[in-house]
Amino acid sequence: MAEDFWLNPWLPLMALATSMVAAVVIFALPEERHGLRTGVNLAASLLKLGLITVMVWGVFQGLEYRLDFTMMPGIEFVLRADPLSMMFAGLSAVLWVLTTAYAVGYLEYSPNRSRFFGFFSLCVASTTGIALAGNLFTFFLFYEMLTLATYPLVVHRGTEKALAAGRTYIIYTLSGGALLLLGMAWLYAETGTLEFTQGGFVEGPLTPSLAIIFALLIAGLGVKAALFPLHGWLPQAMVAPAPVSALLHAVAVVKAGAFGIVRVVNDVFGIEFARDEGLLLPLAWLAAFTITYGSLRALAQQDLKRMLAFSTVSQVSYIVLGLCLASPLGMVGGLVHLLHQGIMKITLFFCAGNYAETLGVHRIDELDGAGRRMPATSIAFTIGAFGMIGVPPLAGFITKWTMGLGALEANMPWVVLVLLVSSVLNAAYFLPVVHRLWFRARERDWPEEVRWGRLETMSWLLWPPVLTAAAVVAIGVLASFQFSPLSWAELLVNREYLP
Amino acid sequence: MRLAAVLVLCAVFAMALVGTVWQIAGQPVGGTLPETVADAMADSGVDHPVTAVLLNFRSYDTLLEIGVLVIAAIAGISMARLPSLEDPELRTHDSLLHALQRWFLPLMWLVAGYLLWAGAVQPGGAFQAGAVLAGTGVLMRLGGMPMNFLQPRLLLRVGLALGFAVFLLVAVVSAAGGDAFLAYPEGMAKPLILLIEIFLTLSIAMVLLSLFVAAPVNDAREPAEGESE
Amino acid sequence: MMSWLMAGLLFTPLAWAVVSLLVGFRTGRWLSWVGMVLQVGASVALWFAVARESGFYYALGGWQAPLGIELQVDGLALTFVLLTAAVASACGLHAGVYLDPDKPWQRYFWPLFWFLWAGLNAVWLGADLFNLYVGLELITLSAVGLVALGGDAGALRASLRYLLAALVGSMAYLLGVALMYGQFGTLSLAGMSHLAQEYPGLEGAGLAMALMMTGLALKTALFPLHGWLPPAHGIARSPVSALLSALVVKASFFIAARLWLELGPNLGTLALAQLAGVLGALAVLWGSWLACLQPQLKQVVAYSSVAQIGYLFLLFPLTWGVTEAVSQQAQQGMTLQVISHALAKAAMFLAAGNLILSTGSNRVSDLAGVSRFLPFSLFSFGLAGVSLMSLPPTGGFAAKWLLLQASLNSGQWWWTLVLLAGGLLSAAYVFRIYRASFVEHSELDQFYHPPRRLEAIPMMLALMSLGLGLVAEPLLSVMALPFGEGG
């Protein structure tokens, strides 16, 4: 591709527009046009995947994709592609395809699908926007749009419980948004710019107001990233349909928060500035605490999806913790976990959804013997769970190993201890599930069993977790391959942050 | 308790207001408008400064003011009940009133006409004339004269809008010629102002009268004491 | 060319008021369409003309101030004229379908509507204090007439309350005008501004200005003088509510703001500025809180107006005793807030009208299940809600951002808390409506589907308020155009 190809500036916008346009089209389609809707959905997600792939290649070649225009005095709308944004955009593009396919199967025969898929696409559009945002303002724009687009998904079922969860969700996230806005406005008043800059644009020395701004920004982002004590909405939001949970937990919402923290630390304050001024250490402690706390709470859960939710609380903080190490390897570990955790967690949620949809099983103690009834799903679940624990050579192991090295590099050995404790705890809540799946015999009938002919479940539901589970293995085994997440994270860190 | 509070507040307000008036009266600043008015009188087309201000210098105010009157009339007749207008019960069968009417009505029309004409040189003008004219209408109505044009039909609406429409047309005609909105063409001020005033008088009388007439009256459900007016 | 456009702009609404008085509702409807086209055309043409050249004073009748009445035709005024053209046309188009043409009183809708429009334009362009008073009364009386049109006891009670409050407000304003004339011997705002600069320390005039602002605050429904607004805006027909909330309350605020910006630097005090800000802040909090508690849909929207008006009054503290740049930001923020609230609130009321039409009830709880059947109007309502919550990229956000910057840059950080809390509270009442619509256990399974045209209009308005944030920069640059000083 030529370097001055005229389409280049428009590629980010087109990637954004694919899901945006899909959303509008889907809203406009009548409820009963299922086939067409599925077609639009899949076509749009594949198109987006293609566009992102082109951009990934371009960014790898060192190309710059950037589109900007001025919205208000001093405020620009900027979309651009850099290695970090490609990482997140790529993740959301890949998982959008799979989740869409999964959702088509999951929601078959249920009402309000037009509404669901419309907001679903908007949600993905927001995520893409977050990934491609070139300044804090654009980031904020899509961050809030994400909040709004996910609300209808959370309350989709319209039950009392769903509405209550939606309420909690909206209170948490909008309050977070308000904090973020305050921090952003203040930052702008102090510095006069919001443009993400390599190495940060905040200039020392650290004043009290800068420290407060940092705290405000992190708190605002921490709500979505489910940092303790701002995680309360996440387990409640489990009432949403499984594809939504998968998306919320694996890609869109929590990752948006974590991604935002990465952006703020790296491109607003600058990693070295933040480290040298001691901003990162409290954040590291908070992340470490959240990792342990989430795992402990997960231990106590009986509901499968709630357990996964607390596991998410714990796992997302790995990203933050890795970042706070502020050493090259630590950052690589944290950033790569953005992808690894997404793929592993979405596998687990797909599987949980399959159990619920096919067998009517929601609780862990009802899972006895499910491995025999649904082998493919259960294998996928097992792979995901082992990945989470950090069993080599799966994806989770890569994360933990790199981060451990990074902690030593940064001279923060206590982090290694946190990683170890967390892995033990992960094993403690995942292994019993795996044990029930494979080694317990079924004594009762399944609560609500549905049969789908030859396969263990509907093929729309079966293939996505199988594919993601395969990916969990692949990105672990092929970690040193040129376009693997790990290599990309290394490229990113070496090129941009800690050369 | 509430009375005391309101009284105290009003007293405070009154004192502040009197103080303000005192302050302002003590140190007026700026130019004097009356001289400017006097200088411009020659171009105004009328001889009385108040009329000149009303219908020439600040004619936009007057235009909008007539609009306000028309609005009130519209809102009024929007609530009128049609059939009640000619209810015989409303008619006063008072021989004194009838006698008065016979003598007064022509006289009042004359007064109205005079007020209208006098506006050009001394206090008076369309509004005063219209008010007197409306007064005759009220008398006629109370005396039970059939005034079918007060039924909220096209005729009434034309009557209400006529003065305003004429004013507006005059305003826009000169603008169409490239002059400012509401400007009178050279030398035409006097006849145009007179024209406007005549139609305004009619319309103002009509508005006031229709507001007097327009109200929901004589409905069976209405309590007895509500009939008193 | 310019003078024809001006004449057309002033003439059209008044002429259409007269003509539509003479015909029935249906004829009035298509006549009004023609009028709207003319009016929108004149507004757009003038706006571009001024954006290309610069603002000017338009002397009515050829008499210049202080003798005659001059109109101040600048970017700001024309932007508001344009806004009025857009919102009023939308409301008029909606009303043409929404109102029942067979009711005998509806024929009076069009003349009142056009008079209201004329009054609004008179206020945006007015630069003469007494003329502004007449314009205000033109607005008030036609608005009251519209609320009361064919109304029952409740509507009459609301409109009487509205009328009495508005009359007290205008009298206070007029008394202030009387005092000002006694002080300065002129009615032209620009002339007064010059004199006030020349002779500082006129305490009497300061008090007179405070009196005028109090009267205008009453007419704008500033807390705690807001009691009349929710009943009137809640009970009127939806297109009328939209007009009232979107435009009418802004007229009196606009005058207060013009007064403050012209005379405030010399006649205002810190206490007055901060008081206005504090009352605005309380309005934001109290109005939003009450909006959360209302059982009726339109009351929610009406109380939300009380809250949104509160933001506007932050203009006063943020432009007093601050640097030019901060004042500029505050003014821009205020302007955007007026525009975006007008668009969003009109969209909201019109959408609420559609929702009421389809559920047959004004209660929030009766919206259960609507999200399944009427996504379009609900969507418009939601998009407008996004602007009220001031999330990006809406005009509401742009306004809030500028106000945030102004308060941070002037060191008055406490207003930022109000802005943020207000945003969250508005989210609370907007989401209350969404939440109700997502409830699935509705008894109603069939909803009436309003005509497409009714649904399209609020959507257009909502999209405009959404897109406002994207074009804020060019819009603001026109409003900030240097103003050609005329006679």
Add this chain to the structure above:
Amino acid sequence: MSVHLLYAFAGAGVFTIGLFGMVFMVHLLRKLLAFNLMGSGTFLVLVGLAQHRNGVDPVPQALVLTGIVVAIAATALALVLIRRYFHLTGQVTLEPGSRDDEGHS
């Protein structure tokens, strides 16, 4: 102190009385009368203060004429509304649901 200024002070007083009536009275007709008092007070101030300053001044006189017409229009509209309101509810105050015993003028 000129006689004109006296008018202005009287106007201030009349305005305040009107304001009091507006705030304190509940009967709608009384409120309306109070509004007219406020109007009269305002017009007194307008003319009195201006004439104190300028001598005979046609501008405030014209303004007062306009103001009177506007006030009359408002009064008339209010009266129509009050009459219809009374007709529909039998009430003479704005408090919903409570009948007023004051009697009507």
